[in-house]
Amino acid sequence: MSNHSDPKNSADSHDAHKVTASAKRELPDPTEGNQSLPPALLLVFAGIICFAGVYLGIYHGGFQGAVFNESESTPDLLSSRKPGAATSAQAPVELSLVEQGKAIYSNCQPCHQASGLGIAGQFPTIVGTEYVIGSEKRLIAILLKGLGGPIKVAGATYNGAMPAWEKALSDRKIAAVASYVRATWGNNAPEISEAKVAALKKQLADRSAPWTEAELLAIPADAAIEGAAEAQGVKGAGAEAGVSTAPKGAAASVDIEAGKAQYMAICVACHQPTGLGLFPVFPPLVNSEYVKGSPERMAAIVLNGVMGPIIVDGKPYNNMMPAQGAVLTDTKISQVVSYVRSAFGEGASPVTVEQVAEARKKYGSRPTGWTEAELKAFPE
Ligand code: HEC
Ligand code: HEC
Numbered sequence: 001m002s003n004h005s006d007p008k009n010s011a012d013s014h015d016a017h018k019v020t021a022s023a024k025r026e027l028p029d030p031t032e033g034n035q036s037l038p039p040a041l042l043l044v045f046a047g048i049i050c051f052a053g054v055y056l057g058i059y060h061g062g063f064q065g066a067v068f069n070e071s072e073s074t075p076d077l078l079s080s081r082k083p084g085a086a087t088s089a090q091a092p093v094e095l096s097l098v099e100q101g102k103a104i105y106s107n108c109q110p111c112h113q114a115s116g117l118g119i120a121g122q123f124p125t126i127v128g129t130e131y132v133i134g135s136e137k138r139l140i141a142i143l144l145k146g147l148g149g150p151i152k153v154a155g156a157t158y159n160g161a162m163p164a165w166e167k168a169l170s171d172r173k174i175a176a177v178a179s180y181v182r183a184t185w186g187n188n189a190p191e192i193s194e195a196k197v198a199a200l201k202k203q204l205a206d207r208s209a210p211w212t213e214a215e216l217l218a219i220p221a222d223a224a225i226e227g228a229a230e231a232q233g234v235k236g237a238g239a240e241a242g243v244s245t246a247p248k249g250a251a252a253s254v255d256i257e258a259g260k261a262q263y264m265a266i267c268v269a270c271h272q273p274t275g276l277g278l279f280p281v282f283p284p285l286v287n288s289e290y291v292k293g294s295p296e297r298m299a300a301i302v303l304n305g306v307m308g309p310i311i312v313d314g315k316p317y318n319n320m321m322p323a324q325g326a327v328l329t330d331t332k333i334s335q336v337v338s339y340v341r342s343a344f345g346e347g348a349s350p351v352t353v354e355q356v357a358e359a360r361k362k363y364g365s366r367p368t369g370w371t372e373a374e375l376k377a378f379p380e
Pocket of ligand 1: 109151159161162178
């Protein structure tokens with residue numbers, strides 16, 4: 001023991017002990033050839049494979065995507081597994097719009113109640129009201145954009161706010177819930193198709209404000225929804241009708257959806273998905289006089305960029321926005337600024353390709369971005 005505690009004493013014999021001890025601890029030299037897996041590991045793998053097989057066996061859902069789609073899934077889908085029969089059996093078992101709408105009504109129930117009768121003084125009834133069983137266009141419009149301010153329903157006056165659903169619910173779901181409320185609690189009005197919702201949504205793309213009673217009543221009870229045929233796939237005819245019948249030809253011909261895609265690819269990095277920017281580096285597009293104001297100026301901003309001190313929505317910025325004129329065509333600029341104006345500019349009018357081309361002609365050769373003073377000098 002004392003040897004071990006004092007390393008300087010009889011160091012040689014100590015070292016010899018250490019060498020043999022470490023030699024004893026060593027594993028045998030590796031040899032060539034195959035060795036079988038340890039049985040325990042084999043068992044673990046076998047277990048995992050069995051589990052995976054059983055899991056897939058139970059939950060494969062007939063290998064049909066629709067089984068997992070909340071609005072199309074039915075038990076029948078699962079049992080009709082024969083590949084030949086699947087396609088013919090599927091069509092008749094698909095839930096009707098009204099049936100699908102029942103589940104979606106859970107969004108409305110907190111306010112309008114399971115009975116559809118609402119809560120006196122707070123949430124109006126949707127049983128038998130002109131807004132529900134009357135014009136399809138009105139009902140879709142209400143669901144898309146929401147409703148605010150005083151409104152008279154079934155003899156009582158309400159002054160609340162009904163939320164907009166165009167962001168939260170797909171066109172199909174809006175069609176389904178609209179069809180459901182039109183066919184429940186004794187209501188007996190025809191279904192509303194998904195195509196009609198899609199068409200009206202497109203027409204109203206430049207509006208973001210909720211409706212008022214006066215605006216809704218101005219929609220005639222028998223108003224037709226133009227462009228529904230287009231949404232169903234009759235492209236040529238629908239597109240022509242859109243341009244010729246829409247009061248604002250501009251609104252119909254600018255593709256706002258494409259503009260959104262541009263926004264999400266280009267502007268979003270700085271102005272953010274919300275359009276609120278990032279103080280103090282990137283100014284907001286919401287509550288901005290530049291976004292709501294002159295269409296020509298809005299096009300000019302994207303064409304040439306902006307630089308130097310600028311006050312937006314009451315806050316000062318001093319940075320620079322790169323010009324996009326060289327990378328974006330007139331069409332793309334028209335789409336993206338129209339989207340920005342519709343999404344963040346309180347429904348300001350779209351900017352047409354012609355207006356962008358005109359702005360490019362006037363300012364395209366400008367070497368620098370705009371200053372605040374120059375932007376303010378634009379005619380409204
Ligand atoms: C947060 C509560 C709330 C939710 C959720 C809600 N609504 Fe409303 N809804 C209201 C209020 C409040 C009004 C009246 C608005 C006003 O006073 O201007 C209204 C009005 C309406 C109207 C027009 C007036 C009438 O009673 O006929 C319809 C139709 C309607 N809602 C349908 C729906 C449907 C369908 C849903 C579900 C997709 C829904 N609402 C979800 C609160 C709500
Ligand atoms: C690289 C970041 C960046 C990108 C990308 C960008 N911007 Fe800007 N934008 C800015 C900055 C920074 C300012 C303010 C410049 C200054 O301080 O003078 C500005 C100013 C603006 C203004 C005027 C002020 C306001 O907030 O209303 C508008 C309108 C605008 N941008 C729209 C757009 C649009 C539309 C796009 C996409 C096509 C876009 N911007 C892309 C950074 C950017």
